[in-house]
Amino acid sequence: MKKLLNTLYITSQGSYLSKDGECVVVRTEDGAKRRFPVHVLDGIVCFGNVLCSPFLLGHCGDKGLAVSFLTERGRYLAGVRGPQSGNVLLRRAQYRLADDEDGSSRLARSIIIGKAANSRAVLRRCLRDHGERVDRLAMDRALAVLDDCAGRLRRPVPLDEARGMEGQAANAYFSVFGNMILAEDQSFCFAGRNRRPPLDAVNCLLSFVYTLLAHDVRSALEAVGLDPQVGFLHRDRPGRPGLALDVMEEFRPFLADRLVLSLINRGEVRARGFVRKESGAVFMDDDTRKTVLTAWQKRKQDEALHPFLKERLPLGLAFHVQARLMARAVRGDLDGYPPFFWK
């Protein structure tokens, strides 16, 4: 199996990355240099004003490392990839499937099943662990909606209905998301999703972690030769990584959302680590961002049993496994797409 490699996150403004033999050299503005062997990395994510030499970018392309450029606050700007892995047959199969209403709805159904089941599992886990501290009635109502979705998903659903259900499941889940925040601090109040810009600390954390998840899923899809832009549930919109958004769905509740909840509930992020702009937008300060990045990297090292393959693997490899399974489903080597169910 592929080894779980590290992602290099560069947050120091004005850093310059270059190639020296088989190493990435990071020179920060104060002149300090650090080296990282390329073979221990699976990607580089640059935040804000970070420069990379073209030779390093080419080398990363050759070695299959994804390099992404984000704004300092984590909005995706651009990605640099090497010459395609050349799996044009797979991509053509993917486009044919995306153009086919039936095929798309089959995969879209799998994707929503993964999302609904994992959203449900997250709510249930919270009830089990903190039943006495949450609004049970509201939780039960949300769970009822998710159960109803699950029931309807037992049979094939047309594409537009599938998309409607995705919205219902998300609304029910986020209506009680604030319930799962147990910190006393009022700055971590959550009254629903908002973004671009996020208007509170919780949304700011969610958006940032989703960006990290998107980078990882996107590079895993590219590594197996799929086109991250062409999705089945998420239709093409220029610049939107449709398939990456599709495959992210199953990971959002248990990987991204739970990470945000535990950072807040354990007091690892604090209200004073956020900055409110005059427009009401909320951003993280540098230390908070580093805390989140470290927690994300650590979470990816946790092991879990892959429910479909029955193998233990670090969660960071689950993206690669799911990308491979998606490729199998697209090729027709599997009779559908099996999402990663979190229990």
Next chain:
Amino acid sequence: MDRTLPLSALQHYLYCPRQCALIHVEKVWEENLYTAEGRLLHLRADAGAPGRRGGVVQDRAVPLRSDRLGLYGVADVVELRPGPDGRETPYPVEYKRGSPKVEDWDREQLCAQALCLEEMLGVEVPEGAIFYGKPRRRERVVFDAPLREAVQRHCRELHVMIERAATPDASPGKRCRGCSLAGACMPGASRRVEAYLQRGLDP
């Protein structure tokens, strides 16, 4: 054959058709495969001109091709030995690293090289040899009719598989233990996704 495939594809196919499809259709681990091949080519590039060893003319890293089989590749070593009629005849030699015994697919692989040599040179290549194991042992391989037919049959199957670009299902066996692609293969995953989805939906 309208497409030529590397001899290594035949080798992978003989070992396990699914492994072959993973590498040559799905392009799994392309990078590792190519970096490994690159290293080998690098070693071979240094092999230089034909020399003599113990009175036998020996050429290393010999490029091969057969239009009939639709294969191309490189032979480790081709020696020139006196054939049945006393004339010098090409004699392919393969070195297996550290494997305890010669398998059928090794013989077929060597026979495929012989068929390439026959087509390129217009001569008969009746036999070759495989060196294997520790301590080094040598096994003579006679390219008889059944072996040749097996190579041709498997070559046709290989071309059909690559042409259809479909990965055959896994047939797990003891081969899997030594397979570097076990992770990408996921031999346990076949056609049971719907049952899995239904279980995931259970309350």
